Amino acid sequence: MTEASEATRRPPGTPCWVSLMVHSLGSTEEFYTDLFGWEYEPGPGQLGPYVRALLDGREVAGIGQMPPDRHLPVAWTTYLATDDADATAESVRCCGGTVAVGPLDAGIAGRMAICSDPLGAIFGIWQAETHMGTLLHGRPGTPVWNELVTQDTSTVGKFYEHVFGHEAKAHPESSEDFDYLTLRLQGEPVAAVHGVGRSLPHDRGPHWMTYFEVADPDEAVARVELLGGTVVQPPHEGPGGRHATVADPEGAVFTVIRTTH
The missing domain is CATH 3.10.180.10 (2,3-Dihydroxybiphenyl 1,2-Dioxygenase, domain 1)
Known part of the structure; x- marks a missing residue:
């Protein structure tokens, strides 16, 4: 390069x-x-x-x-x-x-x-300088989204705004029960902050979640288990598409998703 x-x-x-x-x-x-x-x-x-x-x-x-x-x-x-x-x-x-x-x-x-x-x-x-980061997008096996899972969005949303220039916009469906911000640059969403309050996993604390594109989340989950990984959250439908949260054999947690284009 x-x-x-x-x-x-x-x-x-x-x-x-x-x-x-x-x-x-x-x-x-x-x-x-x-x-x-x-x-x-x-x-x-x-x-x-x-x-x-x-x-x-x-x-x-x-x-x-x-x-x-x-x-x-x-x-x-x-x-x-x-x-x-x-x-x-x-x-x-x-x-x-x-x-x-x-x-x-x-x-x-x-x-x-x-x-x-x-x-x-x-x-x-x-x-x-010479390494530009992820160069392939939109096909199975590539990261497609990054979401911060944290206690609440108010304080930490301002932190990312100040440090990186994000515009933090509340999700249209945000409510007392759904605390969610989209981080935008030049009007385009680039990441999100999801406040989950006391539902935050005690063994993980606040963390960034990586979403990887897959053709079939249900098949991907079955494959994860076959390969020695674990299922953290079974496949279900969400605003971005059908997705599931899994962990690899060493415990690294990530989400597999079939996005709705």
Whole structure:
């Protein structure tokens, strides 16, 4: 790939990449190959054992292996684009968030940091140089949506507005029982914040959820179970399409969805 140009850079605040850090890279690769048809190529050496997942030769996600002495939660991480990782990291701190890792260079691919918002949800920021993030969209096996699941939308919605310039708009069906914001850039929805109050899983806390497109959520759920994963929420119809929440064999939770086009 060539150096990122202004035309190919994602607008700041756009979800641009998802990655997963696991204990067993090889078995995790096999799980997602069987589920999504992914192939792999080596990623930046600075990140340790790390691969980029490919579909038809196009990058869709990253998977890395934790050092043996690290016992962090295994979870998918959503990265938001920025033109200046250092300035965005400082803005995260100023707005009540935390910068846990970085900013640091990932070889020539770009500059990144791992952060958390004021309520503790972890996310990444990515300043692209040669690695542009997810390059394939809209087909089975690709990430199609990112949603923050948190206690409530009021405080944290303002955080993302201030740091990334999102316009947080209440969902038309929002109510006391349905606390939901859409994060927009230039009028277009790029992500969402779902306030679930006391229904937030105690073992996970606030978190970003990655949605992957599949042709048939029911078949995908059956495949997940066959491959050693678990079902967190069975397939059901929702505003965006039929979807289900599952976990891979190491416990990384994600959602499979057949979107309504």
